[in-house]
Amino acid sequence: MLISKRRGMAAATALAAATLAVASCGSGSGSSEPTSSGPVTIRVQTFGGGSNFGYKNAITKWNAEHKDIQIKEEHLTDQFEQQYWPQMIQWLTSGTGAGDVVGIDEGGMGLAKAHPEWWADLKEHGLESRKADFPAWKWENGVTADGKLFGLGTDIGGMSLCYRKDLFEKAGLPTDRDEVGALWPTWDDFLKVGQQFQAKVKDSKWADGTNTLYQVVLYQEAAKNGNVTYFDQQNNLIVDKNAAVRTAFDFAQKLTEQGLTAKLRNFTDEWAAGIQKGSFATLGCPSWMLGAVSDNAGEDGKGKWDVASVPGGGGNWGGSWLAVPKQSKHPKEAAMVADYLTQAQTEASIFTDFGNMPSNVKAQQDPAVQSAKNEFFNDAPIGEIFAKSAASLQPVFLGVKHAQVKSAIESVVQGMDDGSVAYDKAWQQLVDDAVKAAG
Amino acid sequence: MSLDTLPRTARTPRRDHPPGRRWRSRVDVKAMPYVLVSPYFLLFAAFGLFPLAFTLYYSLYDYDLAGTTEWTGLGNYAALLVDEDFWNAVVNTVGMFVLATVPQMLLALFLANALNKRFRLRLAIRMSVLLPLVTSVVAVAVVFTQLFARDWGLVNYILSWFGVDATNWRAERIPSWLAIATMVDWRWTGYNAIIFLAGMQTIPRDLYEAAAIDGASRRRQFWQITLPMLRPTMIFVVLNSTIGGLTLFSEPTTFYNGNVDGGSQGQFQTVAMFIVKQGFREFDYGYAAAAAWLLFLLILIGALVNFLVVRRIGGTK
Numbered sequence: 001m002l003i004s005k006r007r008g009m010a011a012a013t014a015l016a017a018a019t020l021a022v023a024s025c026g027s028g029s030g031s032s033e034p035t036s037s038g039p040v041t042i043r044v045q046t047f048g049g050g051s052n053f054g055y056k057n058a059i060t061k062w063n064a065e066h067k068d069i070q071i072k073e074e075h076l077t078d079q080f081e082q083q084y085w086p087q088m089i090q091w092l093t094s095g096t097g098a099g100d101v102v103g104i105d106e107g108g109m110g111l112a113k114a115h116p117e118w119w120a121d122l123k124e125h126g127l128e129s130r131k132a133d134f135p136a137w138k139w140e141n142g143v144t145a146d147g148k149l150f151g152l153g154t155d156i157g158g159m160s161l162c163y164r165k166d167l168f169e170k171a172g173l174p175t176d177r178d179e180v181g182a183l184w185p186t187w188d189d190f191l192k193v194g195q196q197f198q199a200k201v202k203d204s205k206w207a208d209g210t211n212t213l214y215q216v217v218l219y220q221e222a223a224k225n226g227n228v229t230y231f232d233q234q235n236n237l238i239v240d241k242n243a244a245v246r247t248a249f250d251f252a253q254k255l256t257e258q259g260l261t262a263k264l265r266n267f268t269d270e271w272a273a274g275i276q277k278g279s280f281a282t283l284g285c286p287s288w289m290l291g292a293v294s295d296n297a298g299e300d301g302k303g304k305w306d307v308a309s310v311p312g313g314g315g316n317w318g319g320s321w322l323a324v325p326k327q328s329k330h331p332k333e334a335a336m337v338a339d340y341l342t343q344a345q346t347e348a349s350i351f352t353d354f355g356n357m358p359s360n361v362k363a364q365q366d367p368a369v370q371s372a373k374n375e376f377f378n379d380a381p382i383g384e385i386f387a388k389s390a391a392s393l394q395p396v397f398l399g400v401k402h403a404q405v406k407s408a409i410e411s412v413v414q415g416m417d418d419g420s421v422a423y424d425k426a427w428q429q430l431v432d433d434a435v436k437a438a439g
Numbered sequence: 440m441s442l443d444t445l446p447r448t449a450r451t452p453r454r455d456h457p458p459g460r461r462w463r464s465r466v467d468v469k470a471m472p473y474v475l476v477s478p479y480f481l482l483f484a485a486f487g488l489f490p491l492a493f494t495l496y497y498s499l500y501d502y503d504l505a506g507t508t509e510w511t512g513l514g515n516y517a518a519l520l521v522d523e524d525f526w527n528a529v530v531n532t533v534g535m536f537v538l539a540t541v542p543q544m545l546l547a548l549f550l551a552n553a554l555n556k557r558f559r560l561r562l563a564i565r566m567s568v569l570l571p572l573v574t575s576v577v578a579v580a581v582v583f584t585q586l587f588a589r590d591w592g593l594v595n596y597i598l599s600w601f602g603v604d605a606t607n608w609r610a611e612r613i614p615s616w617l618a619i620a621t622m623v624d625w626r627w628t629g630y631n632a633i634i635f636l637a638g639m640q641t642i643p644r645d646l647y648e649a650a651a652i653d654g655a656s657r658r659r660q661f662w663q664i665t666l667p668m669l670r671p672t673m674i675f676v677v678l679n680s681t682i683g684g685l686t687l688f689s690e691p692t693t694f695y696n697g698n699v700d701g702g703s704q705g706q707f708q709t710v711a712m713f714i715v716k717q718g719f720r721e722f723d724y725g726y727a728a729a730a731a732w733l734l735f736l737l738i739l740i741g742a743l744v745n746f747l748v749v750r751r752i753g754g755t756k
Binding site for chain 2: 077078079082083086087089090263265268269270273274277279404407411412414415417418419420421437439
């Protein structure tokens with residue numbers, strides 16, 4: 001239904017464009033320009049749950065101001081590793097199918113960087129000048145070994161914990177965000193409070209599933225273990241050697257063993273429904289997760305959710321880049337769009353509208369960002385929570401095959417939760433599957 | 440007297456065609472049939488034979504989409520035969536096939552038998568059993584995914600009346616197979632019933648009349664006449680279902696948010712999903728190609744087994 005409607009619209013647009021073209025030919029101005037064949041459409045491909053990249057308002061604004069270049073967002077899927085990235089790699093290798101501007105999660109950047117032939121060089125379109133806008137690590141990650149600038153930073157992760165106020169109240173826990181944050185200085189405290197919660201509340205669980213909090217702990221621990229997760233800087237698989245992985249795994253196991261999870265895998269339909277229906281009381285929330293929560297929960301969820309500080313303090317999970325594939329027919333216009341979408345002003349408004357923390361330094365310093373409050377989350381001072389720590393965030397190195405390994409490991413961590421992997425065999429299987437996925 | 444000495448008119452007795460036209464008419468008679476049937480063969484060559492050969496070729500290579508291509512001979516096949524994930528997918532595929540096909544055949548058979556009788560609105564009702572088939576598979580999967588949701592799903596809700604605890608249809612193996620088999624059956628039972636019905640209508644009426652005169656009951660007629668006479672139809676239907684069932688992909692994929700993992704530990708990953716995962720997610724094309732050939736073998740074996748089983752139905756001499 002929806003698809004046919006869209007197709008109908010596309011057909012109508014094409015028809016209108018054709019009519020325009022005919023009309024302009026008929027006017028007989030003599031010197032016909034090749035550019036008069038209608039506006040250029042720049043396809044921006046994104047992924048992620050809820051409001052994902054938060055481009056809705058920014059694109060509406062651009063399209064109103066630029067009649068000659070129209071942006072069309074194609075949100076392909078919620079899942080990056082399992083769906084978006086494999087499809088994108090296929091398009092990039094086959095030379096057709098990819099959008100003019102594509103979003104890349106940090107987990108895909110290792111591979112993207114290793115394939116300069118996939119990308120247009122943004123330096124050719126004058127974007128070298130943007131260097132000062134980004135922290136060095138965010139900028140460097142968008143430059144290939146041979147010096148080609150291919151990616152501009154969008155958001156960064158940061159870290160917080162989202163929680164359902166109404167469920168906390170039901171369990172007799174404090175609901176004020178500072179008091180809530182004080183409940184859980186460490187992850188052990190978090191589990192203890194979880195048990196108190198679970199003793200009082202039966203029809204909702206403490207956490208969504210194992211995967212989200214596994215990631216949160218993994219990124220926190222990575223910072224203590226040389227800023228690496230599954231691969232070391234030389235791209236050797238170190239899953240079984242990196243203490244960060246083991247710590248995060250052990251925590252995930254405790255979480256599910258103590259019956260604190262709703263057994264939902266993040267970024268699935270059931271998980272999205274769980275956000276809306278209050279299946280769980282807490283959710284690990286990097287900045288971009290705020291939009292996933294508010295968009296999935298809808299108007300009814302407004303005021304029910306809030307944001308508190310995360311156990312273990314800080315962390316940086318996620319964050320993306322925008323790149324222009326070489327196959328784009330309009331690289332110049334695409335570069336303009338990528339430039340626009342990563343400008344301080346745009347990134348700042350995305351933060352205030354949806355929550356994705358800007359990687360753009362000027363946006364981070366914007367007083368509007370620093371003092372931003374999120375209406376959906378009970379006017380939580382997200383500027384204070386995310387922007388204040390943004391400058392000090394450490395990048396975590398992710399290997400070329402990170403996406404594949406992450407996907408394999410998450411299946412085991414999730415498998416412990418849904419009962420398909422026995423607890424005592426889970427660690428061994430995690431290591432084995434990671435080795436297999438790294439191939 | 441040799442033929443050559445005959446006058447020219449004797450060789451073309453009726454009309455004097457110009458030689459070019461004669462040649463054309465010969466082409467018309469000899470070549471035209473081939474030209475007319477060629478579109479199928481050309482399409483088959485392009486979309487059937489070529490991919491088949493191409494797949495065979497690459498199944499002998501270690502072919503990484505974004506990397507290198509190296510000759511491995513039968514290395515991919517050897518690796519597959521000891522790959523637990525591959526065998527897991529085989530077990531799932533066969534399991535779901537049996538779970539779906541057996542009830543489906545029985546149901547289709549009895550449905551066809553019922554539709555073969557005289558009743559009001561016969562045509563409309565016969566047509567209506569085909570409705571599920573024309574529904575988009577994605578729509579079917581979306582609806583069934585919701586019916587079989589763990590939380591707030593209709594099936595779990597109904598089961599709860601009988602004191603059954605909420606089943607996680609995507610986490611447990613057998614329940615996930617059941618859910619997917621239900622989806623497949625909903626879609627294909629009507630189609631098979633119509634084919635059976637067509638087969639039933641070719642059975643001569645006088646056989647039934649003679650049996651009735653001899654005092655055979657309706658039920659006896661079904662077992663002794665309908666079923667044996669239906670054997671050729673049945674072979675077609677079963678072979679068709681074997682091919683469809685063993686290449687099952689859309690239903691289980693959509694059942695898991697469009698992921699080809701088929702559950703966190705591949706609880707319902709079919710061989711077709713395994714192939715797509717190896718080829719388009721791990722980008723191990725050679726491995727996927729080898730798996731595709733093993734699936735082809737599996738289908739051949741499955742078809743043969745089913746053919747032998749069905750041939751015995753209805754008491755062959």
